[in-house]
Amino acid sequence: MRLVSLALVLLAATASAQEAVNTGTGAILRGLDKLNAKVADVTIPNGGTASIGRVEVMLKECRYPEGNPSGDAYAYLTVREIGVAEPVFSGWMVASSPALNPMNHPRYDVWVMRCTTE
Template identity: 35%
Template sequence: MTASARAARLGAVLLLAAGPVAAQEAGREAEPAPVVSETGAVERAARPRPRPSEAPRSAALTAPGAPVAPDAPRAPPPSAGVQVRALDKFSGLTTQFGAQLGDPTRYERLTITVRICERRPGGDVAFIVIADDKTPDAPVFSGWMFADSPALSALDHPRYDVWLASCSTRAAEAP
């Protein structure tokens, strides 16, 4: 090996060895020390993965006065009630009525209970449970209904169609 090759290899080793010192001075975690193989090649040792409990926290969480990331989008406000439309297929009459969250509401022989209703940018969505007096043991419908797409998740009943019209964010809007 020539003198210039040895100097180049030594310079590379010194440069790599200075990495941990510079990292410690900067407050970062030090890189593993380089390894020189018998052939003269400089290799970096594999860096061990930190355990989840040892994972470094971001500077924004730990440094006082650090800039704070903008808040994540907030959940839509819960509604106080809903507007529901129902169709009696025998008579052909369509009725729109209001229902309060959590309170069972009667329509003909159906009992409609709205558990959750939210106003979202894509349209209102509600979790509705509908029971029929003829089958009191099990609900005839239990699931999400979408105001913008009533056929997406619809009540399958021989006599009635029920769908979500809209959510109300104030108690005064839902009778």
């Protein structure tokens, strides 16, 4: 299943590569704590880190097609539980298709909302 998801992400990235691609200054992510139903939006600059509950999210970069920093944004994220070296998730997440390459965690969900441009 993960291989199929990875193939779809690569196909989406290849299709997007044919368009002019811009790199945003960061990304706005949304986190959900499934245990207490708390939602939090965080803004992270490229190369930055933020905590959402007990997970730490690192943003390598956020990219988007020319003129559409929100709907077709995709970001490279590494997500770790605080105090655990092995990542829970590492890879590209697509804002318009969050289920394409989702983070699988029993308590938290994280997804990309859009890239920041300033």
